[in-house]
Amino acid sequence: MxxxxxxxxxxxxxxxxxxxxxxxxxxxxxxxxxxxxxxxxxxxxxxxxxxxxxxNVHARALSTGVPRTIGLIVPDIANPFFPPMIRAAQRVAEQSGHTVLIADTDGDVEREKRIIERLAAQSESLIIASSRLPSTELVELTDRRRVLFINRDEPDTARILVSARDALCRGVDRLLALGHRRFAYVGGPAGSWSEGERHGAVVEALQGTRALLRSLRIPSGTYEDTMAAGEQILLSGPTAVIAFDDVIAHGVIDLLHRRGISVPEQISVVGCDDTLALTTQPPLASIALRAVDAARLAVQIVSEGQVSEMLAPRRIALQGELVERATVGAAPETHCPGREAPM
Amino acid sequence: MxxxxxxxxxxxxxxxxxxxxxxxxxxxxxxxxxxxxxxxxxxxxxxxxxxxxxxNVHARALSTGVPRTIGLIVPDIANPFFPPMIRAAQRVAEQSGHTVLIADTDGDVEREKRIIERLAAQSESLIIASSRLPSTELVELTDRRRVLFINRDEPDTARILVSARDALCRGVDRLLALGHRRFAYVGGPAGSWSEGERHGAVVEALQGTRALLRSLRIPSGTYEDTMAAGEQILLSGPTAVIAFDDVIAHGVIDLLHRRGISVPEQISVVGCDDTLALTTQPPLASIALRAVDAARLAVQIVSEGQVSEMLAPRRIALQGELVERATVGAAPETHCPGREAPM
DNA sequence: CAGTGGCATGCAAACGTGTGCACGCCGGTT
DNA sequence: AACCGGCGTGCACACGTTTGCATGCCACTG
The missing domain is CATH 1.10.260 (434 Repressor (Amino-terminal Domain))
Structure with missing residues (x-):
């Protein structure tokens, strides 16, 4: 009709x-x-x-003064890390009769500010993932609005951290136990909390050991640019490469293939995020993060309590788990310099 | 504070x-x-x-009677096909001062119905992607609500189709020109419009040629299940495999590798969606779809005109484009005639 | 039988904004 | 000088729902 x-x-x-x-x-x-x-x-x-x-939600919101809406702000919806979180958030929100409003900032600070203002005006709480806002603006925001951060570790705010720290430490320990002594860390975009935490965890885990670490970053974080950074990555002759995420790890694996270096016989590779699972050859060892749990928890936290009150500051770190697969193996005997001391 | x-x-x-x-x-x-x-x-x-x-959006919506909100319903937010569409829809919607409300149905018909009712009540128009609803309910819906479908070809409704038809035909022609005569089509989940269209396009393109086609489906559509379906895929000794999407194509490539079959020397592979781009070895030839254009157009269409009037029925098919990469090559001379290797 | 208390329901105002209508003012025309 | 038209602004109601308070009814008690 x-x-x-x-x-x-x-x-x-x-x-x-x-x-x-x-x-x-x-x-x-x-x-x-x-x-x-x-x-x-x-x-x-x-x-x-x-x-x-x-x-009618509008009439209800107007009458009660509380819009049953939760704003969820992410840098980029198309980044495969976020859709599962969005999905999880939606599911738990609908149980308490809430609507989740999604917005993405494009990684742009100015845009993030605008989005926050716009969303804050029509939602009872905000969940902001991987905020790029400067600290001063963050604290100013938190005492005007109910807001909870994901993957941004700002003191005196409510925040949930999808952490890889413990798992990375265990991963490094495992590699050490397998005889590896020369490591490379291939980082991602600068400035994000995740990059800082992951690099920090690797550095810390190797502290006090005799092992060597060389760190570099792929600013774009893409597969192609990782492939292009071959020289940089192989410069120090590592036997184990730890990557910021699975996309970079994938690039590293294919790079090694192309150079005729076998994985894991000559070099072991560990990724992070566990998004590629079995789709690399050989299947990539990685760190499974609790992103979905974080989203669930976030919605749960912001939905409880009086909406007229601010969120209490708290820090929750959800530790991921190492998933060992075929890209990890013993260090090549020949490359190991003489001292093969057990730990 | x-x-x-x-x-x-x-x-x-x-x-x-x-x-x-x-x-x-x-x-x-x-x-x-x-x-x-x-x-x-x-x-x-x-x-x-x-x-x-x-x-205040709620007050405004209440007063004017038109909520400046567009509901966008997809089967699964976490399916990498949709986030770019969502993103595009958001961008054009915000230019006309609209908010896009996202919801996913989990591919469940009952859930889809509930979501539609809930969303319809608070938005001025609905955009529904890959609806699984039976035809009767669709037409009933369209004369009560302003709704536009994406990838569902129901007569007398407003709809946009992200089509691979023309590009698939060109792809098949290209493969024929390269000497291929034995084809396999590896389909995805049954029932979706896309599966019907793609399979139909391949069948049609081969009609009247002397070429052989064997079709099968991977109901789950996963990489793992594709790898597991090796026997079925290779049964007819194809020299060219056309996959429903890139995930399945990726599975096919790795399956061939594992069996020592070289791509494209022995078998050529073509995917669909062009989501993996360069991340397979060798880089996967695929069909780039105009999903983003479809989303943009969809929002544009539902935002124009009087909101009190229904949407005029129309059918728009946006044709994708073949992106030729290294998984496509000439048919192997030696295997071409009668001899096939049983597995 | 009057008084009391509790239960089920109605009344009316409020939330913040948009909009049809009325009003007053001013400059220009007759 | 009376009139007119148009422009800028205010008044008041409407949108659909929630909620504090009032009301009526009934059963029970003294």
């Missing part, structure tokens, strides 16, 4: 009129049924269901 | 009071500035900006 008109949605007053009750009664049948006679509730709900009544 | 209170947002009446004008005037300064003296508009806008005023 091309020329047809959009059917107007039934409202509470229409149902009330048809049933000969007051609109308040209909309202209460949904929001405070215990105040009503059970039989009345039943009658109203039946009539509402029959007419396909759905409460 | 942990114990602090959420700052109340400034409203139109506060600004009006401070400036000694009526609230209508302030309202008009934003929605109908041409009715006001330019100087008044300027004064009000300055005061509003200074106080950080942002129009």
């Amino acid at each position: 091309p020329g047809g008109r959009v059917r107007k949605a039934p409202t509470i007053v229409e149902i009330a009129r048809d049933l000969g009750v007051s609109s308040s009664t209909v309202s209460r049948a949904f929001t405070a049924p215990r105040l009503l006679k059970p039989e009345t509730v039943e009658r109203i709900r039946a009539a509402a269901a029959e007419r396909g009544y759905i409460p | 942990p114990g602090g209170r959420v700052r109340k947002a400034p409203t139109i009446v506060e600004i009006a009071r401070d400036l000694g004008v009526s609230s209508s005037t302030v309202s008009r300064a934003f929605t109908a500035p041409r009715l006001l003296k330019p100087e008044t508009v300027e004064r009000i806008r300055a005061a509003a900006a200074e106080r950080g005023y942002i129009p």
Whole structure:
């Protein structure tokens, strides 16, 4: 029916009129049924269901003053790290009758600010992932709005960190136990909390050992640029490469293949995020992060408590887990300089 | 400030009071500035900006009766096909001052129905991608609501199709020109419009030629299950494999590697969606789809015209483009005639 | 039988914005 | 000088829902 008109949605007053009750009664049948006679509730709900009544969120938000909406801000929806989080957030939010509003900032600070203002005005809480905002603006924001950060470790704010630290330490320990003594860390874009944490974890785990570490970064974080950085990566003759994420690790593996270096016989590779799983050859050892748990928890935290109160500062770090696969193996005997001391 | 209170947002009446004008005037300064003296508009806008005023979307939606919201429903946010579309939709929507509400159905029909009802109630239009709803429900829906479908070809509805048809035909022609005569089509999940279109295109392109085609499907559509379907895929001894999407194509390539079959010397492979680009070895020939264009166009179409009127039925097919890469080559001379290696 | 208390429901105001209508003012025409 | 038209602004109501308070009814108690 091309020329047809959009059917107007039934409202509470229409149902009330048809049933000969007051609109308040209909309202209460949904929001405070215990105040009503059970039989009345039943009658109203039946009539509402029959007419396909759905409460108008705008009217409700306006009346109560609290929009049942949670804003979720991410740098880039198309980055495969975020969709599973978004999905998880949606699922738990809908259980408490909340709507999740998604927005992406494009990694641009100015845009992030605008988005935050716009979203804050229409949601009761904000969840901001991987914020690029300067610290001063963050704290100013947190005492005006209910906001929870993911992967941004700012003191005196509510935050959840999807951490790879413990797992990376275990990964390094494992590599040491396999005889590796020459490491390369191939980092990602500068400035993100994740890059700082991961690099820090590797450095720390190697502290006090006799092992060698060479670090570099692929600013773009792409597969292609990683392939192009061959010289840099192989410069120090590492036997183990730890990558900032799986995309970079994938680049490293293919780079090694291309140079005729076998994985893991000559060089072991460990990724992070565990997004590629079995799709590399050989299957990539990686660190599975608890991003989905973080999203769930985030929504849970912001939905509880009085919406008129700010969120209490807290720091929650969810530790990921090392998933060992075929890209990890013993260090090549021949490359190991004389001292093969057990730990 | 942990114990602090959420700052109340400034409203139109506060600004009006401070400036000694009526609230209508302030309202008009934003929605109908041409009715006001330019100087008044300027004064009000300055005061509003200074106080950080942002129009309350709920009040506005309630008052005008039109929520400036577009619902976008996809089967699965985490499916890499959709995030770029979501992103594109958001970008064009924000230019016309619309908010895009995302929801995913999990591929479940019951859930899809619930989501549609919920979203329809609070948005002025719906964009539904890859709907699994039965035809009868679709047409019933379209004469109650403003809804536009993506990748669902239902007559008498407004729809946009992200098509691979023409490009697939060209791809098959190209393979024929390269001497290929034995084809395999490895399909994806049944029931989707895309699967029907792609399989149909391949069948059609081979019609009237002397070439052989064997078709099968990987119902799960995963890399792992594709690897596991080796026997089925190689049964007819194809020299060219066309896959439903890049994930399956990736599985096929690695499967061939594992069996010592070289690509493209012995078998050529073509994917679809062009999501993996250069990350396979060798880089995968694929069909780049115009999903982003489709999303943009969809938002554009639903935002124009009177919101009280239904969308006019129309059918728009956006044709993708073949991107030829190293997995495509000439058919092997030796294998071409009768002899095939059983596995 | 009057008084009391509790339960079920109605009344009306409020949330913030948009908009049809009315009003006053000013410059120009008759 | 009376009139008119148009421009700029204010008044008041509407949108759909929630909620504090009032009201009526009933059963029970003294």
